[in-house]
Amino acid sequence: MALHRLGKDPESKNGGSPTVYYDDVSDNYLLQGWKVIDATRLEQLSISAHETVIEFPKRMMQFFPEVRRGGA
Incomplete structure (x- = not known):
């Protein structure tokens, strides 16, 4: 697997x-960002x-x- x-x-x-x-193997994107820890925001989501x-x-x-490219 190679991440680009x-x-x-x-x-x-x-x-x-x-x-x-x-990820060129799974053909998916990985996102690095800020972890959401605000309980008010999280309770509005259904997270496994x-x-x-x-x-x-x-x-x-x-x-x-x-x-x-302006499209898929």
Whole structure:
């Protein structure tokens, strides 16, 4: 499996997250972002034990190839 970093948030402090990765084996994206810990927000979601929720800024959408090309 090879992960390919597609883009890192240019506005992120200290060069940290968020980051978009592409997994060329699963053909899925991996997103690194801010862990959501606010109980009010989390109680509005149905999250399975094997899942997590991250917050991801709109400005990062530019790194998805489908967005850059204007479609899938």
